[in-house]
Amino acid sequence: MGYEAGHSAKLDACEQDRLAALDQYDVLDTPPEEAFDRITRLVRSIFGVSMSTVTLIDGHRQWFKSQQGMPNAETERAPALCNAAIHHPRPLVVPDTLQDRRFADNPFVVGAPFIRFYAGVQLRSPEGHAIGTLCAMHDQPKTFDNAQLAILVDLAKTVTSELELRTVATRDALTGALSRRALREECSRAISLARRHRFELACIFFDLDHFKNINDTHGHGTGGQVLRACVEACRGELRSTDTVGRFGGEEFVVLLPHTGAQAAMAVAEKIRGAIARCRVEAEAGPLRVTASFGVAALDGGDLDVDQLVKRADAALYAAKDGGRNNCQMWQTVEEVNPGLLRRVLKAGQITFNGGRSTIECTIRGLSRNGAMLQVISTADVPDRFKLGVLSDELYRMCRIATKRDTQIEVVFE
Template sequence: MKFPGIPENEEERLKSLYMIDLLDTRDDERFERLTRIGKKLFQVPVALISLLDRDRQWLLACQGLNTRETTRDVSFCGHAILQEGPFIVKDACLDERFHDNPLVTGEPFIRFYAGYPVHLPDGAVVGTLCLISSTPRDFNDDDIASLKDLALVVEDEFYVINMAMTDSLTGIPNRRGFYHSGEKRFKELRRHEARFSIIYFDLDKFKPINDLWGHTEGDEVLKIFSAQLSRHLSPKDIVGRLGGDEFAVLLTKASHTQLFLNKLRESLEVHNQHAGKPYNINYSYGTLNSDSGEYGSLLDMVKESDSSMYLEKRKKKLE
């Protein structure tokens, strides 16, 4: 059996996958109906939409299988995401890459597989729309064209979800997106008794930038700051623009908080030195670790870190 390779941009790909927050979700009718259509259109017993996590394959939509998850190392889709176009296996038993794969020798006894990679709006390939049968079959050019059309509809659905959860100016999650993904991550981390942290940011003297140099310049500042926040995140960390010039970051490891803050400070200092602007991008922040108190929700933690940030901001004004 040949194990699937790893894309060169794996860490960035995972960041995008975690950002859209569809892992571990099921019974989403917009995706289930597409797999029902695929199953009927191609007359196959199994049609799936898969998402490839670091070590596992999650079946976002699933017709014809009783499982929702497999390991990534045995997945056909792990091979398919490395392709620019369709990935077709007409008879897995005759293919040296798959003949001894446990999904071929055991349930669901895959013989035929056809997968088409699906991408998020930023271009990251996150999984496939795929068809499976326990009997070999051919798959002609017309079949491939139809499979591609259906995969593009999946991508359209990703686009709609992304639009609702993303700040159109900065490209990072908006308030809705941050809390939608963040609350799930909050509960997951609490369930595993992990130490994590929240950092709340507010840009200093942002209004004068808008007033003196215009809103276009102010928008550029917001985009630069957002990019600087994003570049230092680990894949499962979450950043969001909560409104105006206010941002929040959920770091899944509290031990990384100071390192993250140091990297952010250093990279912004470099930017300010070389930007050639009549102003610097500066900020205030408040941090809060999950073990600092009893918090019923992410919102509770954000509110307290917000209060901590404003205390720092007031101190600056008095200096």
């Protein structure tokens, strides 16, 4: 193996170790949390900057666990200043980006959000992997002395401490439902017991309809009240042995042991009705909310947590396509990937147009027969392309089976 090939393989291995460290926190695409928002507010206040983020870097994007002054929740990884920062052994401080040849023509410097000053401190796992940054940014040049940098370093350590605490927290702070990590563990345990003792098990995936409109119109405080009220309404229809967990911003999963598909549909309908009857007082008057539901059950196959939740999620989208505020059952049809998709977090690359066009992606599920990919946008992705799993040195032609929002499922040819 030549130097360049060996060097590239080493870099790919380091990147996969970094992504594995990030994956342990199970934090990507989780809702905002006050513990992190408090830190980014402090950064803006202490240093007098217009922007601050807690940034996590996966295979294709920078995603903000917390953001102040930034217009988007995520951007492409390649041009991100935080992407440059994670490769530095020390904090990266750029007093004037236009005077730094590394960043003078960067699209985030010459275009929105027009970053002129940048200071980023790496967020490192206990093993030393840089999974992201805490950064301070401003739209004007700025000096940053050693005392200020020391404060930013301390705040970054507070971020990593909060991330570590999340790994042991079992409850979502806002709603009291199980945290996503705790929910996954409980689902795994319940599936193992159901297989061992041959009893039924079902899960319900539900999502509040048009919830973004509530936050945009009435504010996040009112949105939080709505989430809490809906979880309480859900609990009122469940047994003590059932479990409800918060899977995403307004997404929840209910686990129903000793329950078959039809019985689970009946429970979903009860929860749907209870949420529809909820009233939350707002300044403009009482708010009403509805939810859409997907139901899936163990069927004797070799399902894991991700596959069961994926089936319920597919049924949920069928409910949304059917007009929302209804319940749908996952239908037994030929699945996209007959081989079981195992949950992964790997850097990937989509190549097409004779190798002249590439799109970075993150691989979130993988099997012998296909993969689940996440991209910034599916708009420019062709129906057929070559997928590279960089850390595995795997390159396969594939075709798109389904795509939705930023997610693509592909079948290998």
